[in-house]
Amino acid sequence: xxxxxxxxxxxxxxxxxxxxxxxxxxxxxxxxxxxxxxxxxxxxxxxxxxxxxxxxxxxxxxxxxxxxxxxxxxxxxxxxxxxxxxxxxxxxxxxxxxxxxxxxxxxxxxxxxxxxxxxxxxxxxxxxxxxxxxxxxxxxxxxxxxxxxxxxxxxxxxxxxxxxxxxxxxxxxxxxxxxxxxxxxxxxxxxxxxxxxxxxxxxxxxxxxxxxxxxxxxxxxxxxxxxxxxxxxxxxxxxxxxxxxxxxxxxxxxxxxxxxxxxxxxxxxxxxxxxxxxxxxxxxxxxxxxxxxxxxxxxxxxxxxxxxxxxxxxxxxxxxxxxxxxxxxxxxxxxxxxxxxxxxxxxxxxxxxxxxxxxxxxxxxxxxxxxxxxxxxxxxxxxxxxxxxxxxxxxxxxxxxxxxxxxxxxxxxxxxxxxxxxxxxxxxxxxxxxxxxxxxxxxxxxxxxxxxxxxxxxxxxxxxxxxxxxxxxxx
Numbered sequence: 001x002x003x004x005x006x007x008x009x010x011x012x013x014x015x016x017x018x019x020x021x022x023x024x025x026x027x028x029x030x031x032x033x034x035x036x037x038x039x040x041x042x043x044x045x046x047x048x049x050x051x052x053x054x055x056x057x058x059x060x061x062x063x064x065x066x067x068x069x070x071x072x073x074x075x076x077x078x079x080x081x082x083x084x085x086x087x088x089x090x091x092x093x094x095x096x097x098x099x100x101x102x103x104x105x106x107x108x109x110x111x112x113x114x115x116x117x118x119x120x121x122x123x124x125x126x127x128x129x130x131x132x133x134x135x136x137x138x139x140x141x142x143x144x145x146x147x148x149x150x151x152x153x154x155x156x157x158x159x160x161x162x163x164x165x166x167x168x169x170x171x172x173x174x175x176x177x178x179x180x181x182x183x184x185x186x187x188x189x190x191x192x193x194x195x196x197x198x199x200x201x202x203x204x205x206x207x208x209x210x211x212x213x214x215x216x217x218x219x220x221x222x223x224x225x226x227x228x229x230x231x232x233x234x235x236x237x238x239x240x241x242x243x244x245x246x247x248x249x250x251x252x253x254x255x256x257x258x259x260x261x262x263x264x265x266x267x268x269x270x271x272x273x274x275x276x277x278x279x280x281x282x283x284x285x286x287x288x289x290x291x292x293x294x295x296x297x298x299x300x301x302x303x304x305x306x307x308x309x310x311x312x313x314x315x316x317x318x319x320x321x322x323x324x325x326x327x328x329x330x331x332x333x334x335x336x337x338x339x340x341x342x343x344x345x346x347x348x349x350x351x352x353x354x355x356x357x358x359x360x361x362x363x364x365x366x367x368x369x370x371x372x373x374x375x376x377x378x379x380x381x382x383x384x385x386x387x388x389x390x391x392x393x394x395x396x397x398x399x400x401x402x403x404x405x406x407x408x409x410x411x412x413x414x415x416x417x418x419x420x421x422x423x424x425x426x427x428x429x430x431x432x433x434x435x436x437x438x439x440x441x442x443x444x445x446x447x448x449x450x451x452x453x454x455x456x457x458x459x460x461x462x463x464x465x466x467x468x469x470x471x472x473x474x475x
Contacts, residue, residue, distance in 0.1 A: 073104055073435055076353060076360030081378045081390040081434070083358050088392065088419075089128050099132025102161045103377055106134050107435040110372050112152045117142055122170045123200035126376030127163075134158055137167040137200065167203040169229055174198040175397055177229055178205045182399070184220055188213065189399055192241035192409060195446075197398030197417065199231075201375045206395065207232045210239065237448040241409065242402035242456065244289050244428055244444045251306040252352060252363055256284065256315070256342045258431045259351035259365075261384035262334065263304045263312065264294045269384045269430035270305075271441045272367060272460070273347040274333060274469040282347055283333035283469055284315065286429030287443055287458070288323035289402075289410070291332040297405050303334045305342060313341035322466045328399070328413030330443045331463035332429075349474040351431045353380075354387035366474035368436040370460050373416050379434050381418075381442055381455070383427025390434075391420035391455070400456050402444045412443060414462065421445055421453030432457050438471050 078100065086096040103126060113136065114121050122137035136149070146164070153162050169177070178198055185207065188194035194209040209221055211234055225232040252260045258272040268290040274283045284303075295301060302317040314337070321332030336343055348364065355361035373379060373393045380390040395417040401409050416439075418432075423445045432440035440457035447453045464470055 074353065074360075074362055074365055076355075076358070076362060077365070077380055077388070077390075077434075080356065080358040080388060081380060084390045085378060085392075095131075099126070099128075100378060102126070102132055102134055102158070104435045105157050105161075107437055108369060108371055109134075109152065109156050109158070110374065112155070113149060116145055116148050116152060119172050120145075120170055121172075122167050122203070124374050125201045126374065127201070128376065130163065132376075134162045135165050135201070136162060137165050137203065139167060139170055142170075169203050171198075171200065174200070174203070174205060174229070177227075178397055178399075181205065181207065181224060181227075181230070184224065188217060189401060190409065190411060192239050192401040192403070193217075195240050195399050195401065197395040197415070199375060199395060202231060204229050204231045208235055208240065209233070211236050212238070235448075235452060237452055239448065240401065240446060242400055242444040242446045244287075244293070244402050244404065251308050251310060253307045254342055255345045256305070256336065256347040257350045257352060257364070258285070258367070259353070259382035259388075260305065261426065262286065262290075262315065262429070263306070264290075264300075264302060265297075266290070266294060267384065267426040268428045269382065269426065269442070270334075271429055271431040272351065272438050273349055273472040274464070274467075275472055276469055280338075282336040282472070284336065284347075285441060285460075285463060285467075285469070285471070286332050286334065287441055288321035288330045288332040289404070289443070290429050291319045291321040292323045293405055307341075315340060315342050320467060324410040324412055327466070328411060329462065329466050330412045330415075330458045331441055331466055333467050333469060347472065349472040351433060352382055352388075354382060356387055359388055365433075366436050367431075367433065367438050367471065368474050369438070370464070370471050370473075371437040371439055372459065372461065373432075373439045377434070379418060379432045379439050381420075381423075381427075381430055381432050381457075383423055383430040383442065385424040385426040386422055389420060389422055391418040393417070394419045394454060398456060400444065400446070412456075412458075414459070415443060415456040416440055416459060417454045417456045420455050421447050423455050432460075436474075 082093050082096045086093050120141045122139050125135050126132050127135050185194055196207040198205045221232050224230050258270050262268050262270050268286050271285040274285045301319045303315045304312045306312050316335045316337035318335035322329040349367045350364045353362040353365045377393045378390050382388045398415045398417050399413050400415050401411045404410055430442040438460045440460050442457050445455045
């Protein structure tokens with residue numbers, strides 16, 4: 001690698017507007033019993049998982065039980081997730097634990113279902129009104145393969161905890177419908193007066209819009225509300241503008257890992273250790289906007305980290321990132337310079353879980369797989385400022401708009417949302433994870449008041465694809 005900054009990617013940040021703003025809003029409703037579905041898939045892991053099973057001569061029934069035996073959840077992290085879930089749904093901790101155990105056993109099942117269904121995959125979700133049971137959406141085409149799908153469910157030990165739900169639209173249908181709506185909503189989206197994503201539980205695209213819009217925009221929203229598979233929500237706020245939380249879990253001695261602070265002129269959090277396939281290069285994944293804003297309002301790309309003696313050491317000045325622009329992603333990587341302080345001992349496939357009233361300190365929480373997230377799933381996030389918290393996935397495939405430190409608006413797409421809003425400056429780029437699986441990279445926070453608040457994240461597999469790297473996994 002030459003000793004210069006990596007050239008900017010063509011889909012780098014493109015501001016969508018210039019004007020003031022501040023924060024965003026809203027939790028979607030929980031249930032629509034008529035329609036449902038889930039999050040977007042990739043073929044890579046699904047294909048690889050089946051190939052490996054075949055080569056090993058294993059039967060299908062061993063997949064789920066073997067994975068879950070290896071991936072036992074950390075007690076402290078589970079306690080934090082249980083408290084969040086029990087408080088949100090006002091149930092006792094034991095019932096919350098039982099519901100989370102369903103999610104933990106189901107970790108990775110989406111890949112196996114995608115392998116069976118392909119474009120007929122209509123998603124999974126977890127229903128709090130049905131004791132947190134796993135729900136699998138089935139179109140008419142998907143129902144024709146029910147026997148094979150039931151074998152997958154049996155393999156994961158979920159037969160008694162799963163419902164099959166008839167839906168009209170596949171997940172691909174939902175993403176295509178969302179994309180088709182985007183041109184009509186461009187003015188509202190680009191000025192942070194609307195956002196949208198898809199809710200697999202409702203088997204619909206959800207459009208959120210502020211109350212006060214122009215007559216023309218009002219007519220557009222009414223027209224969209226009449227389209228099958230589209231839900232338009234009006235929210236009593238003035239703006240949905242998010243804030244990026246780039247600006248202490250601060251210090252760890254080597255080996256380098258995710259979930260700890262990194263420093264340039266500003267501060268962010270590292271997500272996961274990654275590597276370039278078929279090469280010796282290793283990287284630290286974080287949010288792309290950390291690099292972008294460091295370059296335009298800071299002094300460059302040099303990123304450092306502090307050890308436990310609070311001494312700062314350079315990671316490197318070589319980065320690559322993708323932020324906003326036509327593809328709307330928010331992911332970046334910091335190259336680990338082989339001669340640097342942080343190169344020895346070698347980085348590990350782990351993140352830091354910070355101690356709290358509910359969690360035990362674990363500086364080496366292993367990351368063993370990557371996965372997609374699902375509506376109703378509980379994920380946990382670590383940030384240098386706020387430590388470790390857990391929250392529920394509330395929307396997928398979301399278009400978000402945030403105001404940068406330069407006063408411009410930037411749009412990102414295909415984000416996941418979690419029902420939380422406690423992130424602070426410095427948490428940007430932090431990992432979202434659960435059951436020793438990497439799910440996402442924290443991007444920003446929408447906060448238009450107590451009733452209208454969420455955080456959003458970049459899916460980790462989309463980040464891998466965009467940047468040409470793979471998350472380092474523990475054996």
